[in-house]
Amino acid sequence: MSAAAIAQVGPELDLAELEPCEREPAAAFLRRNPAGQGAPLAVVIPAYDEEPTVADVIREIPGQAAGLSAETIVVVDGARDRTAAVAAAAGALVCEVQVNRGQGAALRLGYWLARARGAQVIVTIDADGQYEPSEIDRVLEPVVAGRADFVSGSRRLGNELTSDPMRHLGVIVFGAMISMIVRHRTTDPACGLRAMRADLTGVVRLEQPQYQAAELMISAAQNGFRLAEVPTTMRDRSRHATGTKKGGNFMYGLRFARAVARVWWRDRGVARRPKIAARRRNAVARRPTLVAQRPDVVAVEESGSRAWGSISQHQPTSPPRDR
Numbered sequence: 001m002s003a004a005a006i007a008q009v010g011p012e013l014d015l016a017e018l019e020p021c022e023r024e025p026a027a028a029f030l031r032r033n034p035a036g037q038g039a040p041l042a043v044v045i046p047a048y049d050e051e052p053t054v055a056d057v058i059r060e061i062p063g064q065a066a067g068l069s070a071e072t073i074v075v076v077d078g079a080r081d082r083t084a085a086v087a088a089a090a091g092a093l094v095c096e097v098q099v100n101r102g103q104g105a106a107l108r109l110g111y112w113l114a115r116a117r118g119a120q121v122i123v124t125i126d127a128d129g130q131y132e133p134s135e136i137d138r139v140l141e142p143v144v145a146g147r148a149d150f151v152s153g154s155r156r157l158g159n160e161l162t163s164d165p166m167r168h169l170g171v172i173v174f175g176a177m178i179s180m181i182v183r184h185r186t187t188d189p190a191c192g193l194r195a196m197r198a199d200l201t202g203v204v205r206l207e208q209p210q211y212q213a214a215e216l217m218i219s220a221a222q223n224g225f226r227l228a229e230v231p232t233t234m235r236d237r238s239r240h241a242t243g244t245k246k247g248g249n250f251m252y253g254l255r256f257a258r259a260v261a262r263v264w265w266r267d268r269g270v271a272r273r274p275k276i277a278a279r280r281r282n283a284v285a286r287r288p289t290l291v292a293q294r295p296d297v298v299a300v301e302e303s304g305s306r307a308w309g310s311i312s313q314h315q316p317t318s319p320p321r322d323r
Helices: 003-009 020-032 054-060 083-089 103-117 133-144 165-182 198-202 212-222 249-272 274-285
Strands: 041-047 068-077 093-097 121-124 150-161 194-197 227-235 289-294 297-302 305-310
Touching: 020 093, 020 103, 041 054, 041 083, 041 103, 054 068, 054 083, 054 133, 068 083, 068 103, 068 133, 083 093, 093 103, 103 121, 103 198, 103 212, 121 133, 121 198, 133 150, 133 194, 133 227, 150 165, 150 212, 165 212, 165 249, 194 198, 194 212, 212 227, 212 249
Parallel strands: 041 068, 041 121, 068 093, 150 227
Antiparallel strands: 121 194, 150 194, 289 297, 297 305
8 A cells, every 4th residue: 555545545544454455445435435524324235246136225225314314335345246336336335345355354344434434323234135224214223312332133023034944043042142141132143234333343343254243242242332132124035136155054053153152252351351341432432422313403412411413414425326
């Protein structure tokens, strides 16, 4: 990465935080979509060979949710098809990395880009069409209202329109396992539809290349952040979608269990040392927190007082999408 390229991105952003293969794509993304000029809500979509479905998902994402204007960031992770071009044509801001690392790595980069753009809240959704973009409001509301820092959708609390009984059993088993680890009832530890404070993603430790749903949930809980679940819908992959990249049920379950065990072992020290978790949590808590919404107003709570500030003039700088 040249000094000139870094200077064009902005001195306040440290591209050295990213993996080497991500730095040039991230710099190019921020030259097209300048830092600090994004929407307060970023919907991050990791995508790998999702050309048949990604455009429909993007077009269904609302331009505003819970009173916050939204933009969609698609991180294309070494795709071999036209996922990047199709996503850009559908109206998303696209960052294309040439190397395939895994969904977790793509999401980490997406979080970094969302924070760089100035997002206050991040929602994630998969590119394969299994989740309902119309339910983004539902997962976002507890974060915006200040009742939770991290919210996961749950097919078990909502509608599970899938036909794989082994995956259903796995969700129950791993939900019980993670409930014991985080000491919070968890019914669906692998849901791809989630909402969280953007700054939380910069505090918790994220290393998993693939199974980041469990890592994010466990690490957030171990660091003292508030968790919540809301009912959502999960469908079978459409007949147009590409095949799953996570392998058969046995290998998926084995790898998921290994990821859960590694994250618990890695972060157990933080949970045992409340002062460390408190410092990390308070570093986020001292920043303004969205606590209520109207279409033209955002409520901000800071240091125990509430101040109202208009966000009606704050819109993303990317071109509007056709709906």
